[in-house]
Amino acid sequence: MLIKRRYKHFKRYRQVANILARHGFGYLLDKLNLTDILPYHQRIKQTSEEEQHSEKTRGERLRLALTELGTTFIKLGQILSTRPDLLPKDIIVELEKLQDRIPPFPYEEVKEHIEEEFGAPIEEIFECFHQESLAAASIGQVHRACLKNGKECVVKVRRPGIESVVEVDLEILFDLARLAESRSALSRHYHLVEIVEEFTWGLKRELDYSVEGRNAERLDKNFLQEEDIKVPKVYWDYSSSKILTMEYVEGIKLSNFKLLDELGYNKRTIAENLSKAILKQILLDGFFHADPHPGNLFVQKDNKICFMDFGLMGYLSDERKKQVIKLVLALVRKDSIKIVKSILEMGSLSKGTDIDKLKKDMDMLISLYYSVPLSKINIGEVITEVLELAFTHKVQIPSELTLMAKTFIILEGVLKELDPSISVVEIAEPFAAKLIAHQYNPKNLAKDWAENFQDYFDIVSKIPQKADRILDKAIDDDITIKFELQNLGRIFAYIDRIANKLSFSIVLLSFSLVMAGLIIASAIGRGGSEFFWQIPVLEIAFISSFILFFWLIYSIIRSGRF
Template sequence: MRGPHNIWRLIRTGATFERTGAMRVALEAMEAPPRLRLVARIMGWPFKWLGYKGDPSLPPVTRAITALGPSYIKFGQIMSTRPDVVGAELANQLRMLQDRLPPFDQQVAKAVLAEEFGRPVDEIFTEFSEPVAAASIAQVHAARLAETGEKVAVKVLRPGIEKAFQRDIDAFHFAAEMIERLSPASRRLRPTDVIKHFEGIVTGELDLRLEAASASQFGANTERDEKFRVPLPVWSLSSRRVLVMDWAEGLPMGDPETLKAAGHDLTAIGTRVLQLFLSHALRDGYFHGDMHQGNLKVAENGDIIAFDFGIMGQIDEYTRHVYAEILMGFIQRDYRRVAEVHFEAGYVPKDQDVTQFALALRAVGEPIFGMNAKQISMARLLAYLFEVTERFGMATRTELILLQRTMVVVEGVARSLNPAINMWETAKPVVESYIRENVGPKAALRNLGRTARVLGRFGPQLPDMLTAALENATRPPEPAPEPQPVRGVHLAGAAGLVLLGIVLGVLL
């Protein structure tokens, strides 16, 4: 339920960050203004005793996030790929959230397997290891199939993970609704829709049958991609809570020194990761939505191996065209065209000035060119880009949230391998190839052929459809129903509700 009781969860979030010392560390790492740091400490200190203690052996921020649960761990995973935003030291601390969380007992995993398949684990596998990786939602075991002797990876959901996620998501929904009520200006960012989008992703990630289907689709799309591999599912041994896949051996991408010692070219791998993501997003409209270091390995022959297909992104053909044109405009430093594309796609309200928007985009893009990654503060760049979207009334595009988030993560992965990588130069050949194939004359002819096929299919029905449309247009409109009183919450009432919840939370 998304009621005021969720205030308790939000209070405990701030209290946990304060109790573990994570509040100060996080604000300093992100270079928060002194005034914001002071307000955060004053607001958090009275509730400090309500926070979770966490594991004292862990660094403060990691300790707070792991204590708060899986939804917060997901956020920490994203931040672990952005040393330019949170600082190198904090990013390294958060990296353990990718695949080195405390595992649950092997016997519990075996019990889940026996329940899912209706027979003892020993009848299915001749070998079943202790956990080899543990993340926020599931953990992985190495095993060997009794029937074929083939080595496989067995992924098992954490016990109780569904309830834990639902509890956090309910609190997030409540927070988003209260933000929209208390701050009408925030509605352009559509926080409620953003949380709904996140909920849909998480719901899919908690059903491993969907992950098996995603892996199968992704593997089919990318089977011709050089230096890239996708382990495929064993369908007969996959269910809602268990996923069995081909075993793939490789070195973790989150360990650059080990990769370098093994003779791998880190610059080439960083470039390849970024170009693969763009190729999958633009060419296929279907991309890995969680490409952090914990889900990527490098095989002995240099192939990049992707894992964990619980979060996959999908964008339609029109959106791909828009995205490619925007990227190409930035690459060519044609900010006027970038601005026009935003207006044509409806991303910016028509009452805004296209020339002024182009100038604002130039201020975002120009600092990137002629510099390497070490000279650019991505935190400041993102902050300014947010100011631009606010100034021009751009609403949050929920269909692009995962694409934008994954782009940030993938760039972070590439930078961890090559700090001097230039994102725009790396992206240029992929975007140019897509533009040639899908936006030029060849694409126009292909679209005409597609349109002709559709018209041919529906041609015999067109007269009846036109007649029905004309009849509807000439029919007199039905009388409108009597207006009903609308029940709502006044701003003052909502604010009072928040204060009441905080008081109750402290007294409980």
């Protein structure tokens, strides 16, 4: 299947391999046995090109390679930049610079795409449509327009043919991930195939503009009672999976700090409103904007904040939300024991996880912050450090937590520009404490118990039936009990070492006896050591025994179990 797909997409495979080799990653192709895809002259040039790129850091080279590879790989790099548990910091810093900005495609294609999607001329759909795009990215571009009822809107149009390009790239990524896992224990430890599966799910949702529209509606619903937050409306009659039409919002980009100052906006109020909005999304709603950089935020009158671009959103289940609240509170209170407890609740343990060592290392990490005031603590960086430590102890951390940490880091970067005195930690502590008190309120506990009562009742009601099945199997002698002995491999290795030492002793003794016999035979023999038709039996026997002896010793030592 892998070979079939490799030749099906041979042209793109070769293009990917060429770009990787050109940016000094030929050794990866060697490890994956993919150098045969490269043209012969390119294989020869690999070493010289790697030397040529040696003045650039590995992070720079990777960023340049991903940029050249296009949409899918740029998106992959952006997602990996949120995973400090997978990549070292120097590479993450470079991947954060990846820009998903490319020249717009022609208006003629935009017009054709819209008319094909809605089955009518563009003049009948919109009162006016600006031919020049407001912004262009690898997946699509945005145009300003006006509906027939006079309402201003923005129309996001998916780039024609992008879906098939992404589909091919995703198949190639799957192949590379499977190949890497089959040949590298480290790749299996990092679960590369799972990472690609998760990335595929997210990218396909990003390609579907109807998903982005639903994300915007859900976020808007969560802020219905908040006067300080604005989310543009979706015009579903003019939207589909390939086209998204939303309300046009007037405002100042949050990145334009100079204009905000000139027009007299209160940057401290803006910072507080933004902090509370993100904390509400994460801790209360469990549904958050995962890319709140200044380009995706507008400021309106009365310091109201408007969120834009809903392609990348984070999701937290109710259970995960409770765990995150506990983690944030434990971090704020610098309680390393509760931090470890929260991490273990959220992550999945590997066999090699040493919990006592994890607690000790977490103590050392948190001790660095004991004398640091809350206002000086960057919660995003602290969460990232905690997750990195957990990963080094082989605790598998859910990706939504690393995305949440990245969101906090972006938020704190924006706050530094707006008002450095604002601390997310100081705002988060009373927020999280209030939520904890709300969760453990007797009334809410009773409500949770009532909601779970049916599940508990189903479990208890099935006990007699399952017990009856076990008894039936016991009567029919059909019960199989499986035992798994811990450290069985070590026990067998120890037995092997003992057996090898014993074998060594026996062989040494046997060799000594053979040598003694040969020497005695030589001494009592007539005419020296030549017996049986003048053949030097003694010398041949000695050499054969010597070779066999050392061959056996070499085999035992080579096995590593001696």
